[in-house]
Amino acid sequence: MNARIFYENSETSQEFRCAERPLLAVRGLTKRYGERIGCAEVSFNLWPGEVLGIVGESGSGKSTLLSCLAGHLAPDEGEVVFATAEGPRDTVTMSEAERRRLARTDWAFVHQNPRDGLRMGVSAGGNVGERLMAVGARNYGAIRGRALDWLERVEIAADRIDDRPRAFSGGMQQRLQIARNLVTGPRLVFMDEPTGGLDVSVQARLLDLLRGLVREMGLSVIIVTHDLAVVRLLADRLMVMKGGRVVEQGLTDQVLDDPRHAYTQLLVSSVLQV
Amino acid sequence: MSDYNFAYLDEQTKRMIRRAILKGVAIPGYQVPFASREMPMPYGWGTGGVQVTAACLTPDDVLKVIDQGADDTTNAVSIRRFFQKTAGVEVTEATAEATIIQTRHRIPETPLTEGQILVYQVPIPEPLRFLEPRETETRRMHELEEYGLMHVKLYEDIARHGTIATSYDYPVRVEGRYVMDPSPIPKFDNPKLSGNPALQLFGAGREQRIYALPPYTQVVSLDFEDHPFVASKAEHDCDLCGASDSYLDEVITDDQGNRMFVCSDTDYCRTRRAAGLVGRLGGEAA
Ligand SMILES: Nc1ncnc2c1ncn2[C@@H]1O[C@H](COP(=O)(O)OP(=O)(O)OP(=O)(O)O)[C@@H](O)[C@H]1O
Numbered sequence: 346m347n348a349r350i351f352y353e354n355s356e357t358s359q360e361f362r363c364a365e366r367p368l369l370a371v372r373g374l375t376k377r378y379g380e381r382i383g384c385a386e387v388s389f390n391l392w393p394g395e396v397l398g399i400v401g402e403s404g405s406g407k408s409t410l411l412s413c414l415a416g417h418l419a420p421d422e423g424e425v426v427f428a429t430a431e432g433p434r435d436t437v438t439m440s441e442a443e444r445r446r447l448a449r450t451d452w453a454f455v456h457q458n459p460r461d462g463l464r465m466g467v468s469a470g471g472n473v474g475e476r477l478m479a480v481g482a483r484n485y486g487a488i489r490g491r492a493l494d495w496l497e498r499v500e501i502a503a504d505r506i507d508d509r510p511r512a513f514s515g516g517m518q519q520r521l522q523i524a525r526n527l528v529t530g531p532r533l534v535f536m537d538e539p540t541g542g543l544d545v546s547v548q549a550r551l552l553d554l555l556r557g558l559v560r561e562m563g564l565s566v567i568i569v570t571h572d573l574a575v576v577r578l579l580a581d582r583l584m585v586m587k588g589g590r591v592v593e594q595g596l597t598d599q600v601l602d603d604p605r606h607a608y609t610q611l612l613v614s615s616v617l618q619v
Numbered sequence: 620m621s622d623y624n625f626a627y628l629d630e631q632t633k634r635m636i637r638r639a640i641l642k643g644v645a646i647p648g649y650q651v652p653f654a655s656r657e658m659p660m661p662y663g664w665g666t667g668g669v670q671v672t673a674a675c676l677t678p679d680d681v682l683k684v685i686d687q688g689a690d691d692t693t694n695a696v697s698i699r700r701f702f703q704k705t706a707g708v709e710v711t712e713a714t715a716e717a718t719i720i721q722t723r724h725r726i727p728e729t730p731l732t733e734g735q736i737l738v739y740q741v742p743i744p745e746p747l748r749f750l751e752p753r754e755t756e757t758r759r760m761h762e763l764e765e766y767g768l769m770h771v772k773l774y775e776d777i778a779r780h781g782t783i784a785t786s787y788d789y790p791v792r793v794e795g796r797y798v799m800d801p802s803p804i805p806k807f808d809n810p811k812l813s814g815n816p817a818l819q820l821f822g823a824g825r826e827q828r829i830y831a832l833p834p835y836t837q838v839v840s841l842d843f844e845d846h847p848f849v850a851s852k853a854e855h856d857c858d859l860c861g862a863s864d865s866y867l868d869e870v871i872t873d874d875q876g877n878r879m880f881v882c883s884d885t886d887y888c889r890t891r892r893a894a895g896l897v898g899r900l901g902g903e904a905a
């Protein structure tokens with residue numbers, strides 16, 4: 346894990362860590378659906394190795410924001426500057442071809458519903474191998490070896506490698522989706538409610554697994570969630586949204602221990618009572 | 620014959636199809652959309668190929684039509700008659716004499732030459748369809764050369780069967796650019812796609828697509844380093860003409876389970892036998 350100190354709400358102190366650039370620098374990001382606001386004027390930096398949690402009530406714009414960041418939706422205003430291997434580039438204005446290349450190589454996206462992120466008609470091994478093949482892997486034995494390795498890492502038995510995800514439980518499907526996304530070592534991982542829709546014991550196991558992978562791989566992650574347990578265990582930093590806007594952000598512990606915004610207070614108290 | 624315009628289609632339609640063909644020739648392996656016309660035969664009968672042939676035919680052409688390598692199946696005979704009637708062109712069964720060959724599921728064994736045109740009937744032109752049903756998405760994948768999925772298909776084959784079991788419709792990459800479906804020819808024929816002196820045209824009627832391989836285009840069958848492409852055929856010689864280098868059909872000869880292997884290319888087999896070449900059962904059969 347990155348042992349770095351974040352000075353909250355202080356552009357200058359972030360820039361103070363001079364040599365290093367943010368992995369993602371978001372400025373004034375706005376997306377409208379007609380008259381309705383999806384998300385508005387969102388700005389933040391994500392530093393390498395950092396996990397940023399996005400929380401907020403239903404309809405607050407979390408998925409919209411994530412989709413804009415990952416290039417699935419075109420924002421109306423603002424910039425999303427990603428530190429590519431060739432230097433910082435605004436992914437909003439780059440060509441679709443370049444954006445899709447990033448999505449195949451540098452980025453990964455874990456959907457809430459594994460069906461949206463898996464090929465249900467393809468074996469587990471094929472699902473994990475797809476990203477390898479997409480970037481040019483052409484040795485069957487090597488691809489299968491990597492797939493086996495990753496199935497093991499997400500605790501799926503090796504003898505399930507040729508089974509299709511249809512035959513998997515919801516938790517297994519989600520773990521397979523995670524393996525499929527992480528196999529190429531992406532530099533930035535987007536996750537939209539990865540533990541949503543699973544029952545509680547399955548959630549706990551998945552969360553534990555995610556935490557292990559984040560630590561081992563030093564992943565940079567932007568994770569949308571309703572679940573404060575996910576936030577507490579994974580997120581270094583937290584962004585609270587309401588009505589499409591960021592109403593509070595800071596180090597996770599700070600925000601949870603001393604919530605400023607009324608919505609955040611409600612969020613924390615309602616969860617702590619459970 | 621006077622009831623029809625030459626080769627059935629009106630001149631405007633033929634011009635439209637020729638424009639699509641020219642575009643296809645200019646961008647080898649790229650699927651060009653065209654406004655497919657109703658033809659007086661069902662779709663499964665190769666209406667795409669028939670329209671391409673109609674657009675290419677001139678009164679001087681000599682036409683050959685084969686179905687699975689044979690000149691005498693119902694499908695081949697009907698298409699040949701269709702053009703005899705509507706275009707009055709000369710027809711032949713000899714590969715070397717034909718200027719245009721329309722085919723379903725085979726490339727003739729006799730090597731083609733410069734100036735010949737081979738027209739394929741194509742049922743499903745989109746090689747990515749198997750794993751990605753959305754047309755908008757497959758078009759985008761071609762545009763951006765996102766072809767990882769094709770190897771996922773081959774991976775699945777090996778995972779399930781221990782080897783690449785795809786034996787026809789075997790996907791190819793054209794000049795290092797477009798991935799193309801060669802139509803359901805056996806993979807034995809795939810090597811003949813590459814560097815062929817003839818012009819190869821592909822027509823899909825129901826799907827309204829035309830694509831092309833100009834003469835001497837490089838065509839590579841997709842594979843893995845450790846599972847290389849093999850142009851396989853039955854491990855036999857033709858029982859009629861003794862050919863060891865031609866694609867064979869297995870024919871059951873009686874209800875005792877006896878079988879024989881014969882060239883699927885009837886013209887090739889007949890020519891060899893006419894030259895005195897004889898296979899295992901060549902004396903007694905035919
Ligand atoms: N495709 C769309 N068309 C129109 N409005 C949309 C669309 N998608 C989202 N919205 C609206 O944008 C706002 C933000 O929605 P979004 O899905 O981003 O919220 P969310 O925070 O992800 O909610 P949830 O927690 O329920 O997933 C909501 O008012 C929603 O109704």
Ligand SMILES: [Mg+2]
Binds near residue numbers: 407408409
């Ligand atoms: Mg959402």
